[in-house]
Amino acid sequence: MRMSHTVRSVTHDFAGLKELLAKASPLRSGDELAGIGAATAEERVAARLVLADIPLKHFLDELIIPYESDEVSRLIVDAHDDAAFAPIASFTVGEFRNWLLDDQASGEALAALAPGLTPEMVAAVSKLMQAQDLIVVARKIRVVTRFRTTVGLSGRLSTRLQPNHPTDDPVGIAASIVDGLSLGSGDAVIGINPASDNVASVCTLLRLVDYAREKFAIPAQSCVLAHITTQMEALRQGAPIDLVFQSIGGTEATNQSFGINLALLDEAHQAARELHRGTVGDNVMYFETGQGSALSAGAHNGCDQQTLEARAYAVARRYRPMLVNTVVGFIGPEYLYDGKQIIRAGLEDHFCGKLLGLPMGCDVCYTNHAEADQDDMDTLLTLLGVAGVNYIMGVPGADDIMLNYQSTSFHDALYLRSALGLRPAPEFEAWLERGEFRRLTVNELLPAGGQSGVVI
Amino acid sequence: MTKELARNLRHYTSARVGLNRAGCGLATHEVLDFQLAHAQARDAVHAVIDVPSLRGGLRERGLPVCVLRSAAPDRATFLRHPDQGRVLSSESAAKLVEAPCDVVFVVADGLSALAVARHTLPVLDAVLPLLNHQWSVGPICIVEQGRVAIGDAIGAALQAKISVVLIGERPGLSSPDSLGAYITWAPRPGHTDAERNCISNIRPEGLEYAAAARMLAFYLHEALRQKLTGIKLKLVGDFQSGGIRSSLEAET
Numbered sequence: 001m002r003m004s005h006t007v008r009s010v011t012h013d014f015a016g017l018k019e020l021l022a023k024a025s026p027l028r029s030g031d032e033l034a035g036i037g038a039a040t041a042e043e044r045v046a047a048r049l050v051l052a053d054i055p056l057k058h059f060l061d062e063l064i065i066p067y068e069s070d071e072v073s074r075l076i077v078d079a080h081d082d083a084a085f086a087p088i089a090s091f092t093v094g095e096f097r098n099w100l101l102d103d104q105a106s107g108e109a110l111a112a113l114a115p116g117l118t119p120e121m122v123a124a125v126s127k128l129m130q131a132q133d134l135i136v137v138a139r140k141i142r143v144v145t146r147f148r149t150t151v152g153l154s155g156r157l158s159t160r161l162q163p164n165h166p167t168d169d170p171v172g173i174a175a176s177i178v179d180g181l182s183l184g185s186g187d188a189v190i191g192i193n194p195a196s197d198n199v200a201s202v203c204t205l206l207r208l209v210d211y212a213r214e215k216f217a218i219p220a221q222s223c224v225l226a227h228i229t230t231q232m233e234a235l236r237q238g239a240p241i242d243l244v245f246q247s248i249g250g251t252e253a254t255n256q257s258f259g260i261n262l263a264l265l266d267e268a269h270q271a272a273r274e275l276h277r278g279t280v281g282d283n284v285m286y287f288e289t290g291q292g293s294a295l296s297a298g299a300h301n302g303c304d305q306q307t308l309e310a311r312a313y314a315v316a317r318r319y320r321p322m323l324v325n326t327v328v329g330f331i332g333p334e335y336l337y338d339g340k341q342i343i344r345a346g347l348e349d350h351f352c353g354k355l356l357g358l359p360m361g362c363d364v365c366y367t368n369h370a371e372a373d374q375d376d377m378d379t380l381l382t383l384l385g386v387a388g389v390n391y392i393m394g395v396p397g398a399d400d401i402m403l404n405y406q407s408t409s410f411h412d413a414l415y416l417r418s419a420l421g422l423r424p425a426p427e428f429e430a431w432l433e434r435g436e437f438r439r440l441t442v443n444e445l446l447p448a449g450g451q452s453g454v455v456i
Numbered sequence: 457m458t459k460e461l462a463r464n465l466r467h468y469t470s471a472r473v474g475l476n477r478a479g480c481g482l483a484t485h486e487v488l489d490f491q492l493a494h495a496q497a498r499d500a501v502h503a504v505i506d507v508p509s510l511r512g513g514l515r516e517r518g519l520p521v522c523v524l525r526s527a528a529p530d531r532a533t534f535l536r537h538p539d540q541g542r543v544l545s546s547e548s549a550a551k552l553v554e555a556p557c558d559v560v561f562v563v564a565d566g567l568s569a570l571a572v573a574r575h576t577l578p579v580l581d582a583v584l585p586l587l588n589h590q591w592s593v594g595p596i597c598i599v600e601q602g603r604v605a606i607g608d609a610i611g612a613a614l615q616a617k618i619s620v621v622l623i624g625e626r627p628g629l630s631s632p633d634s635l636g637a638y639i640t641w642a643p644r645p646g647h648t649d650a651e652r653n654c655i656s657n658i659r660p661e662g663l664e665y666a667a668a669a670r671m672l673a674f675y676l677h678e679a680l681r682q683k684l685t686g687i688k689l690k691l692v693g694d695f696q697s698g699g700i701r702s703s704l705e706a707e708t
Contacts, residue, residue: 029536165469166657172469179465179473182457332626333535368497368627369535369567374490397472397482397490404628406494409472414480441461442468 001058005046012046018064020054021120022304023047024127026344030292030305030335037304051124052094056085059121065301070252071262076118076314085116093124100125100137100355107140114317114357119250119310122352126306131344134351135387141354143390145322146281147221147242149187149425151390152359157422158391159413160323160361161186161220164402168195170208174445176396177212181437183410184417185394187428188323188361189243189286191223195402202226203239210240212445216436219427221278221322223286228260228268235271243286243322244272250289250311253299262315269319280427283322288363289313290327291345292335305335306345310352317357323391324353325361328380330405332367339376342366346380350387361391365407374398374406378415381408385416392416470630493629500624500632502531503569505600510563513577520595524548524610526564528601541603543645544610548599552613559587559676560594560616560643564602568624568633575635575658575665576622582669587676604638604652611643618679619643620672625656634659637668639675641685651686653679671695 003014014020023038024047031037038044065073144152151158163176202224209222221242228246235241272284289312294300326349329342336342353360366372398409462474476483514521525545528534611619625634635658658668679685
């Protein structure tokens, strides 16, 4: 297929879908670093003009990473549902955008469409959208998941309580959990990033949260975000695993750099489901993603970072996860340079994930070497709230003292709920209303021995 | 939350727990506290190494010094193009001549020149006495706009058996001055992070100098004995808990 556009006698040619998608993407330092972005502002728009006229069907014929060499490509092709695709099969990318914005594309219609969409189609249409489009379409889609709480209902906003500590000190972690629960955080998950990725420490932290959860009858699920193989070993040793976590990417080689593949994820998903620990549902997986991870692993295959991010969602949806979030500003300024790029990327990721049927949350965040600050985070937080994000992070004072970056705080979640009239997950809201959280103290939270109870 | 509980929580963690509120949000002094910490971290990222002062301190100790630059001409390029921070400028590359040694210490600003300014001399003062007279130590190489892998180019040019890169880590709000140490056996361009060992969070409030120096000496002795570094070389022994992260997690 010829892909070119002429602006006043200057013809912009694009070698194929991969190049077209990269050049149509909004300015992004990661694509510049990879040397694949548009060379001029005019070329970027020319690419979008060409992209708008590409039939969606063409995405099924021209793969940006070959079927033979990449298991994510195989997953995308093999899982594609022709019947679900039928209503939009005759559209170009531009017509698809118009259709998405129309009222007839209801939440139900979009949910039914999801299995018929490939991540490349979704990434393509997002490149033709401005911020309000990304918000208004995502807002129509509710993706509801359940374990011990119900996350993603209309009018609700949940949070992951993230009580990290630089040395995994159970007492320090317990203090952050008390603070978060007291401020209404934790209904998506109580999820700890361990400083050291070993089975003993993962088991200790899982037991810490499980003890507190049972003692105070907290409707919540826990997760320790170690490598999936470490969590599987903890599971074999009898640790109380609720959600199984893994970082995932949009190419086989990216996943290889994370030490995973689909077979390993299949196995973990099966093992976690067999525990039957959920009370209101059986969504057991928790995935994190982020634009730039493929390039960072040297595994981007010449594709732009936003398209590859959408491909990571094709991996995620295979497992009907409880939670997916894009850790949007964590990776650093060589991929997303400033507040503007982080904000746009957060909205794109949320839109693409929701359109592909995922329960999207967002770690609204930045590092100290990025050109961003709290005002940028408040802006993205508010936009995502309007867009209907399932959950955000809750970190004490927005300052993660283990991972050294700034995320959103318990207070940020209170702000968003108050400004937009959003409520926590219903089970968790009922628990808060019972006032149980007023009994929480660090000593009460820890198993026998209180603060000397580092022996857990 | 009662004031007692808030105070109590702060006793157990350096996380920002038990913060004072104004409505749903934070009280004025909490917001300004955060802004100050962010300002300090930002300043640390954009600070430059005070080369004359560092060189002076090293020379006082009788240590030979070599001052180099990466290919990144300025901070903005350094931040956008990590690859340029991993190779030497052509002028700097031309300066280096073969001078075989057991270990070369490379001091690079990385993402916090503040960390380098504060902790380089104390760390060297603590670690050098732990290497006996049989160790030959190359010139201390100060690198402006450098990332971890710049130690590969320097170590290869000198023909050092091991390189140690002391580098400013990505600053956190509560730690604008964390120093990292990366140890690489047989340094040469093309090494991956899995082939290095890393000691992280070196600063008085994190991993103290003496403990960091003991770990570093352990790695150096073991690297020389086993002729390798990286995931196959595990830290064994009691050096004081905390502060160790896998080299793969390091962000500089």
